[in-house]
Amino acid sequence: MRALLQRVLEASVAVDGTRISEIGPGLLVLVCAMEGDTEAEAEKLAARVSKLRIFQDDDGKMNRSVTDTGGSALVVSQFTLAADTRRGNRPGFSTAAAPETGRALYEHFTDTLADLGIPTQRGQFAADMKVGLVNDGPITIWLDTEA
Template sequence: MTVDEAITGEIGEGLLILICAMEGDNEAQAEKMAEKISKLRIFRDDVGKMNRALRDTGGSALVVSQFTLAADTRRGNRPGFSTAAAPDRGRALYEHFGAHLTSLGIPIAWGSFGADMQVSLVNAGPVTIWMDSDDWG
């Protein structure tokens, strides 16, 4: 990942995590999301079955803030972002999520909160997962 042509975050095998804090989100949700992600069995084992979690592979996570995931496209042609958390709150939850992921033993590299980032991805598998903490009740 680069900002102003300088590499600011880089990982090898692992996950690119695009994270968006929504209005009303809290630290407990950020922690639960980090725990869930650390345990998702989405990496192949020795026989090719998706049976290993990130923490089993020794992989890392590139954690990138992405407020545009809050885009509301139900009306008109211009997305609305009013459901995203305010920038200060979004930054706090983004940092809390990353810190909790680190505490779970996952090495991370950070995006630059609020920056115009260029993120490169080599998707080495069929897995892209959308997760919303509101889905967990």
Template sequence: MRALIQRVSDASVTVDGRVTGQIGPGLLVLVCAMQGDDAATAEKLAARVARLRIFRDEGGKMNRSVLDTGGEALVVSQFTLAADTRSGNRPGFSSAAAPELGEALYQAFAGALGDLGIPVAMGEFGADMQVALTNSGPVAIWLDSADRS
């Protein structure tokens, strides 16, 4: 799985004019399931996201996790994180998981974050979404489960 994590002051996602998810301080997590991923992959990535120390401590250093700060997470599915741009001008997405598996792993990832004690809001899988955020820092971190065993 791949995730783009942004530290935010606030974030929301809107579908067809209605807000489906909204958070205050915490993380906006754009997530994509890849071919070969499974529920264990989703759980491991959720644990990495939950423990990622990208919030400032009392000394101003990025030394605290969303768990440490009591922050929230807005989880949004984004298959375009699977983009292959190695050739041509049109990205390919063939390495993304099939939609049925992608949705199941998206739900599993969000559920695993919630199981760790993080309040989770969500987008709507497969929908045309508008995502609004205030990136704090700015801080944006890319994680790929294939980069770590």
């Protein structure tokens, strides 16, 4: 699985002009299930996200996790993280998990993150979402369970 984390002061998701979820300080997590991924990858990625120390401590060093800060997570499915841009100008997405598998792994990842004690909101799988955020830093981190 792949995830792009953005440390945020706030983030939200709207679908059809209606805000469906929002968080204050924490992480916006764009997540993509890849072909061949299992629940084990979703659990591994959720554990990594929960422990990643990218929030400042009292000395201004990135030494605290979202769990340490009491922050929230907004998890948004994003199959385009599977983009293959090696040929031509149109990205290919054939390495992304099939939609039904992608949905199940997205939900399992989000549920696992919540089970780890992080207040969690989610986007709407396969919807045309409008994602709003206020970056904090900005701090943006790429995670991949294959790496």
